[in-house]
Amino acid sequence: MNKAFVRMTVRIILPYAVVAGLWIFASDKLLTLLDLDARSIAMWSTYKGLAFVLVTTCLLAFLLRAELAVGMRNQTALRESEIKYHALFETASDAILLMYGGRFIDCNAKALKVYGCAREYLIGALPSDFSPEFQPDGCRSDQKSMERINSALTDGPQFFEWEHCRRDGSPFAAEVSLNRLDLDGMTLLQSIVRDVTDRKTAEKELLELNLRLEERVAERTADLAVAKDLAEAADRVKSAFLATMSHELRTPLNSIIGFTGILLQELAGPLNDEQRKQLEMVRDSSRHLLELINDVLDISKIEAGQLEIHKTEFALAESVRKVSGLIRPLAESKKLSLLTLCPDNIGMVKSDRRRVEQIMLNLLNNAVKFTDKGFVRLTAERDAASVNISVSDTGIGIAPSEIHNLFRPFKQIDTGLARLHEGTGLGLAICRRLADLLGGDINVTSESGKGSVFKFTLPLRGQEKQP
Amino acid sequence: MSARILLIEDNELNRYLATFLLEKRGYAVACANDGPQGITMAAEMIPELILLDIQLPSMDGYAVAKSLRAEPVLNHVPIVAVTSYAMPGDREKALDAGCNGYIEKPINPDTFTEEISAYLRHEI
Numbered sequence: 001m002n003k004a005f006v007r008m009t010v011r012i013i014l015p016y017a018v019v020a021g022l023w024i025f026a027s028d029k030l031l032t033l034l035d036l037d038a039r040s041i042a043m044w045s046t047y048k049g050l051a052f053v054l055v056t057t058c059l060l061a062f063l064l065r066a067e068l069a070v071g072m073r074n075q076t077a078l079r080e081s082e083i084k085y086h087a088l089f090e091t092a093s094d095a096i097l098l099m100y101g102g103r104f105i106d107c108n109a110k111a112l113k114v115y116g117c118a119r120e121y122l123i124g125a126l127p128s129d130f131s132p133e134f135q136p137d138g139c140r141s142d143q144k145s146m147e148r149i150n151s152a153l154t155d156g157p158q159f160f161e162w163e164h165c166r167r168d169g170s171p172f173a174a175e176v177s178l179n180r181l182d183l184d185g186m187t188l189l190q191s192i193v194r195d196v197t198d199r200k201t202a203e204k205e206l207l208e209l210n211l212r213l214e215e216r217v218a219e220r221t222a223d224l225a226v227a228k229d230l231a232e233a234a235d236r237v238k239s240a241f242l243a244t245m246s247h248e249l250r251t252p253l254n255s256i257i258g259f260t261g262i263l264l265q266e267l268a269g270p271l272n273d274e275q276r277k278q279l280e281m282v283r284d285s286s287r288h289l290l291e292l293i294n295d296v297l298d299i300s301k302i303e304a305g306q307l308e309i310h311k312t313e314f315a316l317a318e319s320v321r322k323v324s325g326l327i328r329p330l331a332e333s334k335k336l337s338l339l340t341l342c343p344d345n346i347g348m349v350k351s352d353r354r355r356v357e358q359i360m361l362n363l364l365n366n367a368v369k370f371t372d373k374g375f376v377r378l379t380a381e382r383d384a385a386s387v388n389i390s391v392s393d394t395g396i397g398i399a400p401s402e403i404h405n406l407f408r409p410f411k412q413i414d415t416g417l418a419r420l421h422e423g424t425g426l427g428l429a430i431c432r433r434l435a436d437l438l439g440g441d442i443n444v445t446s447e448s449g450k451g452s453v454f455k456f457t458l459p460l461r462g463q464e465k466q467p
Numbered sequence: 468m469s470a471r472i473l474l475i476e477d478n479e480l481n482r483y484l485a486t487f488l489l490e491k492r493g494y495a496v497a498c499a500n501d502g503p504q505g506i507t508m509a510a511e512m513i514p515e516l517i518l519l520d521i522q523l524p525s526m527d528g529y530a531v532a533k534s535l536r537a538e539p540v541l542n543h544v545p546i547v548a549v550t551s552y553a554m555p556g557d558r559e560k561a562l563d564a565g566c567n568g569y570i571e572k573p574i575n576p577d578t579f580t581e582e583i584s585a586y587l588r589h590e591i
Contacts, residue, residue, distance in 0.1 A: 247522060250551035251478060254573035258484040261576025267491045290573060308556065 012063045020056050027052070098181075099189040102126060102149055114174075114195050116166035127191070132165050152178035152189055164193070173200045235304060242300050249293050256286045295426040299409055302433045309437055314353040316387060317344045320380055323357050327364045336371055338364075342380040349387055350461050355434050359442070362427045363391040363454045371395030371451070386440070386460055392453040398446040406444060407432040431456075470587055471495045473514040475505035475531060476549070477523050485518065485549070485574070492580040502526035506534050509541055516587055517541075521550035521561065529564040536565035545586045549574065 027048045031041060089096055095111035097104050104122050115122055115130050122130075127149075131141035141163075152158040158178040165171045177192040260283045262268055264276065271279070301307040320342040331338040349356070360378065367376040374394025381388050398406060409429035428442075435442045439459045446452035472494050476482045486496045497512060499505035502523050509517060517535065521528030528548060535541050548561040551572035558569045568586050570579075 247551045250572050251481070254551065255480040255484060257573045258481075258488070258576050262484070262487060262491075265576065267487070286573075 008067070011067055012060075015063060016056065016060055019059055020052070023052055023055060095193040095195075097122075097191045097193065099127075099149070099191055100186065102146065105188070111193065114166075114172075114193060115164070116168055116170075121167060130164055130166070132163055132171060135163050148176075148178060149189060153180055153187065156180075161196075162193075172197045238300070239304060239306065242297060246293065246297050250290075253286055253290055253293075257283065257290070260286065295430060298430050299426050299433075302430065302437070307434075307437065309352045309355065311350055311352055313348050313350050316346050316349045316356075316380060317342050319353060319357050320360065320378065323361045323364060324378065326361060327368060330365070331368050331376060334368060334372065336368060336373070337375040338368075339375055339377040340379075341377065346380055346382055346387070349458065351438050351458055355438060356458060359431045359434055359456055360389060360391070362431050363389075363456065366427060367391050367393035367395065367452070367454075374451070382460065387458045389456045389458065390453055391456075392451060394451040397448040397450050397452050398444070399448045403444060403446065407442070469493050469495050470515040471497065471512060472516045472518060472583070473497050473499065473505065473509055473512065474518045475499045475502065475523070475528075476518070476520040477501055478520070481520070481572075484576075485579075488576060488579055489583065492584075494583075502528070502531040502534075505531060506538075509535055509544070510538060513540060514544060516583065517544055517546045518549050518583070519546055519566065521548055521557070529560055532561070532564040532566050547583070547586050 031044055031048070034044075036044065089108050092108055092110055095114040096108045097111050098106040104125055104127075107119070107122055111122065112119060126142070127145045128142035131145065133141060135141055135144055145162075148158055148160065157180075158176075160176055162174050162176045163171060164174045173196050175194045175196050179190045179192075181188040181190050260279055263271065264279050264283060298307070320340055324338060324340045328338055364376065364378060371393040372395065376391070376393045379390050379392075407428050409426050432442050435456060435458070440457045442457075443455045444452060445455075472489055474482060474485055474489075474496055476485065476498065477500055482498050482500075486498060489496045497508060497514065499508050503526060505517075505519070519528050519531060523531065528550065532546055532548070535544070535546060545567040546565060547568040547570060548566040549570045549572060550557065550561070561569050568582075570582060
């Protein structure tokens, strides 16, 4: 009211008074300057008075019209703004309520939907009328809601979770935001209420799902632990069995090989030719039996990851001499030339000497076994990081269809070759796995009927592969 | 005087075999059937070499080797394990127990006495 009066004063009364005052002052001054007689002055004064009324009336009309236009514009803008904000209020996706003195005095359509009641039930009600008696934390709803309202009035906006209930008593979880509003000297509270039941349900489901998942993981882990224990127990039984079998089989073999050797050395007396021939057969068979036992034991140890590698520095040329010395009698008995090309300056290698020799011996043994005429040749060369040992022969070779089976254990047993060439067929499988354990590799190239080349690569400073 | 070798071995056939080979080579061989007997005999005779089976009744070869190594008078006598144990770590276990060498059974009759004489030469 005061504001409107001040505005009217500034925009109408003040301009009117100034213009009117100036008009009177200026017209009087003009009459004085004209220096007229008394009669003329009286006549001009009448005209002046009439002109004054005319001019000021026009001025007043103009000022009033301008002021009214401004008022009209303001009122239109205000109405538009009100429509706009009312639309925002009514179509908001959250419930919006106004409170005065702790009670609801206005609300939007969404609030009616959220609380599930008609406007007349909501207006005048307390927030605690739409809450269960107690909140989840055990506090009384009426007390706690008053605390929140007071905090919003004195400390600033409040944001919190609240357990509400609809008019029919069904509960719902909400997020509430309380803001103080000062309107025309009235202190109101705006409450924005968002129903978060769906989100809460989803969160709860997610939590339960997580718990169930964790339980299942724990169950599976326990199952796996049991399975692992069983597997390890089975593995221990297998290892113990292998140790026992190895011992039990070797003990009688010790006697067979030992006494045959004694007889053949004629330490127990002279032999005739037939006795010697037959005793040699006993010796060869028992040696073969020992090889089989060793092969089976080796492959079992490798597959159980129990084969240990012991690396030492050793002269490769010496090992080559040793294995070729071992294989030479066999090659000579088949009238094959055994060639070894290993320079003495090939130097030292750090690896498991026994296993490297085992691989070379096996490759040479195979080459001699499957070659009937020609030669068997071992070549050793070194480069910066590795030694390459290749064993080539002029033997029966390997058919392309057989090559992929070559390094698989027990494969020879399935083939017709087993009848012609004795052996478990484990030798190459063992070689490949040993080479692997030593950080090297074995490959083969072969032409059926012409011969084979086995290439064994060994790192100089054996970095074994991590199991 | 030929070297005296103590053989600790429970298997009669193996005992006979090793004794036969070693005696033919000219060594004097004394035999013990088990660990405790072997330890007593070793202390009495102070052999130049002890051949020790690992799988023995009641007291295994590792324990026997440890007891032998504990006797100051036997401290310098080479002990060679002769065993058909060929599982991983057997060699290391034998060496850890105080053995100087390790011969795997079955022994090779053609080279056995050679190997033994090498241990006698490299006496420590």
